[in-house]
Amino acid sequence: MTSSSESRVSESPVSESPVSESPVSGRPARHVPSSTYRLQFSAQQTFAHGVALLDYLDALGVGALYASPLLESGAGSNHGYDVVDPTRVSAERGGELGRKDLVAALRERGLGLLLDIVPNHVGVDVPLANPWWWDVLTHGRSSRHAAKFDVDWDAGPVLLPVLGEDENEALDALVVSPDRTELRYYEHAFPVAPGTADGTAREVHERQHYRLVSWKRGAAELTYRRFFDVSTLAAVRVEDPDVFEATHAEVLRWVAAGEVDGIRVDHPDGLSHPGEYLQRLRAAIGPDRWLLVEKILGVGEELPASWPVDGTTGYEALRHIGGVFVDPAGAGLLTQFTAEHVGSKESAHSGEHRARREVASTILAAEVRRIAGVAAAVPAVAAALDGAPEDALGDAVAELLCGFPVYRSYLPEGREALDTALTVARTHRPDLAPVLLALHAAMLADPHGELTTRVQQTSGMIMAKGVEDTAFYRWNRFVALNEVGGAPDRFGVSPAEFHAAAAAREASSPATMTTLSTHDTKRSEDVRARLAVLSEMPTEWIDVVRRWSARRPLPDRSLDLLAWQCLVGAWPIPADRMAAYLTKASKEAKLVTSHVEAVAEVDEAVAAWAGEVLSDPDLVAEIEAFVARIEGPGRSNSLGQKLLQLAGPGVPDIYQGTEFFEYSLVDPDNRRPVDFAARRATLGRLDEGELPEIGPDGAAKLLVTATAARLRRYRPELFAGYRALPASGPAAEHAVAFARGTASLLGPGAQASGMVAVATRLPVGLAARGGWGDTVLPLPDGADDWHDILTDTPVDGAAPRLGDLLLRYPVALLVRPA
Structure with a gap:
């Protein structure tokens, strides 16, 4: 990019505002930016840091700042999804004054603001930090905030899974605070209800509206709805208009003040009725605000027609854009080698179903149990259980949840997904057909009833934990495809499919977001781009993996495949980062160890592996030589997919730091600090006329990113x-x-x-x-x-x-x- 090319892009008769009003499929005009740049705000990257970056983001050419959640979250949170008080802005991130300064600085530069919000849950890890949760624990069902949470009060006291494995021994560690207002278990504190403070700590505990139990009991016995299997994130009932108002009032105040141009809704599939929620939110923010949902679409799936949104956060675009750089000719050899290496020929579909069934019976058993309790009260379901085994209803619920081809249905829309779930469940358990048919009929008869609602909410949890967070760590034929929203069974995307998807996006949802990397992706865009090269040279890859694996094996053959791919994909990577990643990956896979059932010797071997590999000079030399062969083609792929995203239909997002080559693995690795000083300096050199080589410094990717982003901003008629x-x-x-x-x-x-x-x-x-x-x-x-x-x-x-x-x-x- 030379100075003259920058000038040519900037000297456009079109308004230089990056937030333009453009019609979206006949809908009212929206404030849609030319592109966005995602920043993860935290105590280490505050609003003041954001203000200091705006001159760089402005020069980069982006149209809007895409901010992670800004409300008060757990202390030290680097993501903000654990909101503890939705009525105020995060103090750690800069507080209200800092937020106002950020908004003013954005407006001064003509930049928009897209805000990430979290309607599904709040953080309860530290009860005292969450005023609503503290009050619920204090007063139980009579709390003025009790209706905000989805608690099964009929099941007894709220179970809090925080104690050690030996529950009886852990209860001996309970103490009452000197003022008799708190029960304490080491660093954990819980309220004491008025009038219940007399006696020993155990006696006080028995009088509370909650019970402290072993952390292991949360999976099967939890009495409140949560986010996936995370017991420290309690779901809130935003389907209740009063709860909606209470949880959204602060954000809506910002919207009313003209300080927010768009809203990104986190995890709508966890809500009772996503469509109704989105209609209420649209009415609250008005017709001219950009509205996106973090919705993972299956292959061929579309958003429900009734949702008044502009699109998704772009995982379907990620699959198409990244997939077109994968060579389908590599599928056969890699499939054969995987079966040989792992000792199994299991298909991706079969592996995904098995993993989903496992999580339904283990880490999400509490949700299955609660649905079964609701279903048992439906007369037709009860009749179908006549003469059935005791566990038939729980098994039928689990099988139905595991049969959905997509994350969830939205009855009365999306009945096809429920019908498919029934067919799949009957195929796996024909003996449960009467119960399954009764469940299916009951859901169709009352599409807004509690049974239907809980099944639909939970099917998304089963899919996320069973597929994204289990199968995607097990079925490791080619992990460039094992991505959020990905389809590992489909080996890449043909140019024809890529173009068809892009044309459809332009025709039906031109204001949807597109992405290549997010805070949730399993591997960054550049890791996937480098790994795509392996599809072109499967024989060479198979040869080195056989040799390396024999030299430095891992305790599990599937993990072995994952590790070598991630090592070369993120190379060079320090031992501590690689060890942390493999520790998480092995526990998510749940094959030889897990978060719940840890195996010490396996965990030790996994943690030590990266250090052993990197301290083996001969092996390191081989890895470096192999990476040297693939890094050039990998950079070519990186530049290609970045250009296709930035120039293609939809509104492209640039995840923080990815304007350089950036080789990160799953969170928290992808939330490491970004060297913005290097990026700023490089952009200055590009604007002075430098045409960089395609080297490891990332200048060539910055050239592509800035040139395309500026063109989108200043010449929107070209898009x-x-x-x-x-x-x-x-x-x-x-x-x-x-x-x-x-x-x-x-x-x-x-x-x-x-x-x-x-x-x-x-x-x-x-x-x-x-x-x-x-x-x-x-x-x-x-x-x-x-x-x-x-x-x-x-x-x-x-x-x-x-x-x-x-x-x-x-x-x-x-x-x-x-």
């Missing part, structure tokens, strides 16, 4: 419409290109302008065939006055040779004069 541009010639399959904003797309009378994005796919295969040869890219409208704004060079002719067009970089961003 209308979508048309695939097929290359022609012997290497045509290695090019992915599309046009937007051209006269042929916009119709008669349109200005003769436009934009073309070109990326290289399967770079190893391209090099093996000797390069592009005579392959050309016919450009739209028969025009020959295109300019590559990445390199600030004119394009030769209306059908340039790709070997010339992509001589310096494996990507090109072409623009015609305005």
Whole structure:
């Protein structure tokens, strides 16, 4: 990017405001930014830090700051999803004055604000930090805040799984505070109800509206709804209008003051009635605010038509964009090797179902038990149980939950998903058919009833914990595909499928978000881009894994495959980061150890593995040599997928730091501090005319990111419409290109302008065939006055040779004069 190219992008007659009002599929105009930049606010990255970064983000070309949750959360939280008080802004992050300063600084630069909110749950890890929860524990069912929480009061006192494994021994450690107002268990404190403070600590405990129990009992006996299997996050009943008002009042105050341009809703699938909630939220924020949901769509799934939202946070786009850089020809050998290495030929589908069934009977057994209790009160279900075994109802509920092809249905919409769940459950347990049919009929008969609501809420939990957080750590044929919203059984995405998805996004949801990395992704975009190279060279990869694994094995063969892929994908990575990742991965997989049933010798071996590998000089030399072979093609893939995201339909998000090459694994690894000083300095050099090499410093990726982001911000007319541009010639399959904003797309009378994005796919295969040869890219409208704004060079002719067009970089961003 030269100074002249920056000037060309910036000197547009279009308004320079990055937040524009654009129609979305016939809906009212929204405040939709050109792009967003996600920042994770915490005590270490406060609002003041955000203010100091805005000149850089402004220069980068982004249209809006995408902020992690800003409400008061647990002390030291680096994510903000454990909100403890939704009535005030986080003090650690800068408090109300800091938030106001951030908003003012954004407005001064014309930048928008997209705010992440958490309607499903609040943090209860430290009860005293959450005024509502403390009051509920103090007064029980009579608490003025009791209705805010989804507690099964008929089951007795609220169970709090905080004690050690030996419950009786742990209760001996209870003490009453000197003022007799608290029960304390080491660092944990709980309230003492008025009039119950006399006697020993055990006697006081027995009089409370809660019971402290072993941490192991939470999975099967918990009496309040939670977030997935996290007992320290208690669900709130936002379906109640009063609870909605109480939990949203502060955020809605910001919206009413014009300080928020868009809302991103975390985990709507956990809500009782997501559609009704979103309609209430839309009414509260007004028709002109951008509204997104963190919704993971299955392959072919679409958002319910009744949801008044602009789209999702973009995991479906991640699958398409990343998948087009995966070589489907590698599937056969990698599948065969995986079966040989692991000793099993289990399919992805079978593995996912098995994992879901396991979590239903273990870590989410409390939810299954509660649904069974509700179902038993339905006369038709009770009749179907006549003569059935004692555990038939619990088994039927679990099987139904595990049969959904998507995260959940939204009855009366989405009945097909429930019907599929019934069919799958009957296939696995034909003996339970009468009970399953009764459950199915009861749900259809009362689509807003408690049984239907709890089944739908819990099916998403089963999918998330069984697939994302279990199967995706077990079925490790090719972990570049094991991503949130991914489909590991589908080995990549063809160019045709990629273009069809992009065109559909432009036609139906142009204001949806697109993403490549988030705080929740299993591996960063650049790790996945590097791993995609392995699909082009499966034989070489299989050979080194066999050798390395024999030299430094792990206690589990499946974990072994995962570890070597992640090691080369994130290389170079220190031993402590790799050890922390593998410890989490092994426990999520639940094959040889787990969070609940830890196996000390396995945990020790897993924790030591990275250090042993990195202290083996011969092995390190081999790893370095192999990574040297794949890192160049990996960077090509990184640049390609970044350009396709930034130039394609939807509103692209840039996760903090990923404008450089950034090789992170799952959280908390992907929340490490970002070196913004290096990025700021590099952007300055680019604006002085530097055209960087594609090296490890990430300058080339910053060039692509800033050039495309600035173009989106200052030339929004170029990002209308979508048309695939097929290359022609012997290497045509290695090019992915599309046009937007051209006269042929916009119709008669349109200005003769436009934009073309070109990326290289399967770079190893391209090099093996000797390069592009005579392959050309016919450009739209028969025009020959295109300019590559990445390199600030004119394009030769209306059908340039790709070997010339992509001589310096494996990507090109072409623009015609305005």
